[in-house]
Amino acid sequence: MEKKKKTMLLSALFMGLGQIYNKQYTKGIAFMLIELIALINIPKFLKALWGLYTLGEVKFHYVNGKAVFDHSIFLMLQGLISVLLLLLLIFLYVYNIKDARDNAEKIEHKKISIHDKIDKMFPFIVLTPGLLSLMFLILLPIIFTVLVAFTNFSAPYHLPPRNLVDWVGFENFKDLFKMDIWSTTLKGTIKWTITWAFLATFTSYFGGLFLAMLINSAEVKLKKFWRSIFILPYAIPGLISMLVMRLMFSGPGIINDIIERIGFPRIDWLTEPINAKIVLVLINLWLGAPYFMALMTSILTNISRDLYESADIDGATGFHKFFHITLPLVFYSTAPMIIMSFAYNFNNFMLIYAVTDGGPVNPEYRYAGHTDLLISWIYKMTLDQQQYHMASVVTILIFLMIAPIVAFTFTRTRSFKEEDLIQ
Amino acid sequence: MMFSKVEKKGLNTPLHKKKNSPKKIILKVFLYAFLIIHSIVVLFPVIWTIGSSLNPGDSLYSSTMFPKNPTFIHYKELFTKTDYPIWYMNTLKIAFMNMILSVILTSFTAYVLSRFKFKGKKLTLTAILVLQVFPSFLTLTAIYVLLMQLNLLNTHIGLVLFYAGAQIPGNTWIVKGYLDQIPRSLDEAARVDGASNFTTFTKIIVPLAKPIIVFLALTSFTGPWMDFIFQRLVLRTADKKTLAVGLLEMVTGQANTKFTTFAAGAILVAIPIVIIFTFIQKYIIEGLSAGAVKS
Numbered sequence: 001m002e003k004k005k006k007t008m009l010l011s012a013l014f015m016g017l018g019q020i021y022n023k024q025y026t027k028g029i030a031f032m033l034i035e036l037i038a039l040i041n042i043p044k045f046l047k048a049l050w051g052l053y054t055l056g057e058v059k060f061h062y063v064n065g066k067a068v069f070d071h072s073i074f075l076m077l078q079g080l081i082s083v084l085l086l087l088l089l090i091f092l093y094v095y096n097i098k099d100a101r102d103n104a105e106k107i108e109h110k111k112i113s114i115h116d117k118i119d120k121m122f123p124f125i126v127l128t129p130g131l132l133s134l135m136f137l138i139l140l141p142i143i144f145t146v147l148v149a150f151t152n153f154s155a156p157y158h159l160p161p162r163n164l165v166d167w168v169g170f171e172n173f174k175d176l177f178k179m180d181i182w183s184t185t186l187k188g189t190i191k192w193t194i195t196w197a198f199l200a201t202f203t204s205y206f207g208g209l210f211l212a213m214l215i216n217s218a219e220v221k222l223k224k225f226w227r228s229i230f231i232l233p234y235a236i237p238g239l240i241s242m243l244v245m246r247l248m249f250s251g252p253g254i255i256n257d258i259i260e261r262i263g264f265p266r267i268d269w270l271t272e273p274i275n276a277k278i279v280l281v282l283i284n285l286w287l288g289a290p291y292f293m294a295l296m297t298s299i300l301t302n303i304s305r306d307l308y309e310s311a312d313i314d315g316a317t318g319f320h321k322f323f324h325i326t327l328p329l330v331f332y333s334t335a336p337m338i339i340m341s342f343a344y345n346f347n348n349f350m351l352i353y354a355v356t357d358g359g360p361v362n363p364e365y366r367y368a369g370h371t372d373l374l375i376s377w378i379y380k381m382t383l384d385q386q387q388y389h390m391a392s393v394v395t396i397l398i399f400l401m402i403a404p405i406v407a408f409t410f411t412r413t414r415s416f417k418e419e420d421l422i423q
Numbered sequence: 424m425m426f427s428k429v430e431k432k433g434l435n436t437p438l439h440k441k442k443n444s445p446k447k448i449i450l451k452v453f454l455y456a457f458l459i460i461h462s463i464v465v466l467f468p469v470i471w472t473i474g475s476s477l478n479p480g481d482s483l484y485s486s487t488m489f490p491k492n493p494t495f496i497h498y499k500e501l502f503t504k505t506d507y508p509i510w511y512m513n514t515l516k517i518a519f520m521n522m523i524l525s526v527i528l529t530s531f532t533a534y535v536l537s538r539f540k541f542k543g544k545k546l547t548l549t550a551i552l553v554l555q556v557f558p559s560f561l562t563l564t565a566i567y568v569l570l571m572q573l574n575l576l577n578t579h580i581g582l583v584l585f586y587a588g589a590q591i592p593g594n595t596w597i598v599k600g601y602l603d604q605i606p607r608s609l610d611e612a613a614r615v616d617g618a619s620n621f622t623t624f625t626k627i628i629v630p631l632a633k634p635i636i637v638f639l640a641l642t643s644f645t646g647p648w649m650d651f652i653f654q655r656l657v658l659r660t661a662d663k664k665t666l667a668v669g670l671l672e673m674v675t676g677q678a679n680t681k682f683t684t685f686a687a688g689a690i691l692v693a694i695p696i697v698i699i700f701t702f703i704q705k706y707i708i709e710g711l712s713a714g715a716v717k718s
Contacts, residue, residue, distance in 0.1 A: 077568045115619070122620040123535045130532040130595065133588030136569065138554050141562030148564075214458065219451050228701070229462050232469070235700035239649040239667060240689045243674045244468050247682065254471055254488065286464070294707070350649075357675075382563065399557055407553045410596075 004104045011100035015093060018100030031096050038089055045082050052079025055151070060162050072165035073153065080144055084135055149173075149392035159386060172393045182390070185365040185377070193373045196277075197346040200284045205338060207285050208292020209330060215293075216300050227297070234290035242354035245283045246270070249355075271360050273370035280371060283355060284345070292334075292341075299333050300326070339409040343402050352376045374398050476686035486683055497687040506661060507688055510669040513658075517579050517586075517665065518647045524587035525594065525643035530636055532591060533598035534624050538610065552596060563656055570657060577659040585657070586647060594639055601635040602628065637706040645696055666692055 011018030016031030056070025118125075149172055152158045153165045176182045215226050233241060248254050249269040256266040270276050303326065311321050352358060358372035358380065367385050368377040374394055381391040470488065477493035478486040501507040536548070566585060567576070575581030605628065613623045629636065647654075651667040658664060670692070673685040700707070 073564070074568060077565060078572075081569075081572075119619040119621070123539045123541070126531045126535045129528055129588070130591045133591050134554075137562075137566070137585065137588045138557070138592065140569070141565035142554060142557050144565040145557075145562065211461070214454065217454065219447075219454055220458065226458055226462070229465055231704070232465055232697070235697045236469070236693050237645065237649045237696050239651070239671070240693055241468065243670070243685070244472050244689065247674065248468060248471065294704075354671075388564065395557070403553045407549060410549070410552045 004101055007100040007104040008097050011097045015096045018097070019103070022100065022103045024103060027099075031092075034089075034092060045086065048075075048079045048082035051075030052083070055166060056160075056164050059164055067161075069161050070164065071160045072151075073160050076147060076151075076165075077140075077144060080140055080147070081136075084140060088135075145392045145395050148388050149396055151389055153388040154390070155386035168389075172389045176390060176393050181364075181366045185368050186394070188362070188365060189368055189372055189374050189377050192277075192371070193346060193375075196280070196348075196373060197342050199281050200288065200345040200348070201338060201342045203281060203285045204288030205292050205334075205341070207289035208294075209296055211289060211293040212296040212300055213326070216297065227293075231290045231294060233287050234294065238287060239350065239354055241287060242283065242351055245286075246355045249279050249283075270356055273360055273362075276356050276360060276371050280351065280355060284348070284351060287351070288341070292337075295334060295337060296330055299330050303329055336409045336412060339405055343406055343409075346373070346402055347375045347398070348373065349375045349379060353379065472686045472689060475683055476690055478683050480683065482682055497684045498691070500684055501687055501691070505684065505688075506664060506669065507691075509662060510664050510666045511691075513579065513663060514648055514666040517583055518644045520579070520583045521586045521647050522640050522644040524583060525590055526636060526640050528587055528591055529594045529598055529639060530629070530632070531624070533595045533602055534628060536595060537599045537602040538607070548596070552592070554592070563652070566653070567656055576657060577663055579658075579663065582647075582653065582657045585653065586643070590643060590646075594642075598632070598635050598639060602632055605631050634706045637703055641699065641703060641707065644699075648692065648696065 007018035007021050009018075010021050011031075014032065015035040016028040016033075019025075019028030019031060022028075051070075052075065054075075055072040056075050058068060058070045060067065060069040062068070150167055150169060151165050152168045152171070157163060158165050176186060211230055214220065215223050215230070220226065251266070251268070251271075253269075255269065260266055268275060269279050307325050308321060311325060316324070352371060352373055353376055356369070356371045358369035358376050360370050362368065362370045365372075367380050367387065372380070375398065378391045378394050378398075381387040381394070474488040474490060475486045476497055477495070478490045479492060479494050479496065480486055536544070570576050570581045570585070573581070575584065609631075610623045610627050613627050618626065647665070647667075649667050651665075651671050654665045654668050658668070666688075670685060670688055673681045673688065
């Protein structure tokens with residue numbers, strides 16, 4: 001008992017001391033090195049925290065012909081990285097004390113080979129890259145985006161390195177909802193985004209189901225042949241198909257050539273708002289139906305024949321059989337895919353960007369066209385207009401809309417359910 | 424089972440209409456008509472692209488689907504007049520590195536998450552997935568600065584590290600779902616025999632998880648072929664450029680003036696991907712349904 005306290009105190013005093021007292025030299029030295037490095041870097045940490053708080057104070061100017069300035073965004077990110085590293089250090093510090101306590105009692109150390117030691121550490125070694133990338137590639141950028149929503153980081157007056165960026169609180173949120181041009185764009189784009197996500201998912205889901213049922217029906221021979229043709233759009237790299245479609249539907253494209261040859265006038269497929277929207281849904285159907293077809297083929301073949309046969313005896317029509325047997329069963333096993341597909345289409349940036357680029361232009365919108373989804377609007381604000389502050393606000397909105405849907409879906413998947421068995 | 428089936432069939436025959444009744448023939452005609460029409464809809468863009476790539480001219484206006492004097496000049500031009508070979512090699516390199524790194528990282532992580540217990544695991548798993556929803560390219564600025572700090576801008580390694588790292592959470596979820604189905608008794612037996620965690624994983628789990636690992640390898644190989652957003656951001660010079668960026672610029676850049684060359688380039692990208700896909704189709708379908716509802 002006494003020893004336990006002593007080791008904990010030692011480790012609390014300086015990381016690794018307790019471990020060395022426990023005669024775990026390698027571990028102890030590793031911990032000590034970590035603390036040493038952290039201590040040496042204290043000035044850097046302080047500078048980074050100052051940067052995060054002030055976002056820089058020195059405005060761009062020349063001293064003896066050399067540019068001197070604080071880059072607000074770099075400061076912000078360095079600050080964030082430091083905060084994450086500090087959290088990691090605190091975690092290690094606490095772990096170090098706990099580890100010292102846990103090992104204090106085992107006075108009689110069995111000689112363990114290095115091989116066994118590594119084996120014991122296996123889960124931690126393996127999880128480290130995942131955790132690090134989660135922290136720095138996912139968490140860090142997200143926090144960064146959220147923070148930007150509370151600054152005035154935008155062209156033309158608040159763009160580093162020429163200018164400093166300031167914290168502005170909820171100004172951007174107010175502007176987005178209150179300023180007419182912003183709120184019109186927001187409302188219009190949200191409406192189209194939801195309509196689009198719904199239509200795109202609905203059409204490709206039932207398109208896929210229809211194709212799967214068609215090939216599955218008893219009358220059709222050469223099932224494998226038809227299936228390999230129909231799956232093709234899923235196999236071809238998406239961007240390629242989208243760019244090809246864009247050209248096919250363009251003014252001088254092949255679709256209009258055919259229409260003209262039949263004797264109708266050429267149609268503005270991509271420059272007329274309604275047409276462009278219809279074309280997008282059709283292209284998405286072409287691209288998306290094969291995925292659902294592939295998924296449903298295996299489900300359909302697994303539905304017991306007996307169900308249909310007993311329905312036949314009861315004199316059920318094909319219509320009846322579809323709505324009371326096929327659809328419920330298929331729907332039950334694909335429900336999470338529908339929701340994921342909805343979330344995917346909600347953010348289907350690639351298709352919009354490659355086919356219409358958000359066009360045709362809508363004069364009532366700011367930085368967005370008729371077919372722009374929230375996500376492609378954000379893209380334009382970020383990469384073309386450099387309105388990072390508003391882009392971040394809209395990002396937060398998207399996240400608030402989609403995250404609950406996804407969380408809900410995933411708690412219903414096999415991966416998650418299995419957890420219950422363990423705990 | 425067999426018996427009841429036979430019996431029912433016997434009972435059923437009188438109820439059914441005779442084979443080849445007019446109604447059935449009409450149905451069959453409709454079915455096949457639809458199958459053929461749909462095949463045309465699917466194949467049309469493909470054939471059109473192939474036809475266009477064989478046109479002698481340059482522009483979209485003058486090209487026809489079935490050119491009178493087909494030529495392979497654009498394929499030749501791709502290799503002599505554009506940087507296409509460089510783009511192709513760069514893309515292959517990135518895709519290959521990403522495949523190896525992603526498979527190693529993700530399968531190990533999934534194994535640990537599937538087999539080891541620790542505090543707060545469920546919460547972490549949910550958090551990861553919800554955070555995944557955050558649109559990835561909104562992280563552009565942050566990633567840019569991060570790579571700059573690490574001196575990895577304009578390098579393929581930087582891009583691959585980003586790809587492989589960013590895919591861990593989402594893909595781990597899918598792979599873990601698959602590994603959960605492999606009976607635990609198998610690895611416990613191996614451990615009783617004195618196998619380490621590493622050996623248990625490589626000798627017992629990996630062979631059984633082959634379908635999902637193939638799925639993972641394929642998706643991480645094909646992913647980088649078509650992502651232009653991050654590639655444009657990270658890769659700055661012409662010698663680092665990739666197919667996605669190169670092809671996109673051919674079409675959106677100068678009003679379709681290089682249209683036929685684009686078509687040729689597109690075909691050369693699509694062919695290998697489609698071939699790979701056809702060979703491992705069955706793994707893909709298995710992978711897709713790995714995350715499905717527990718039945």
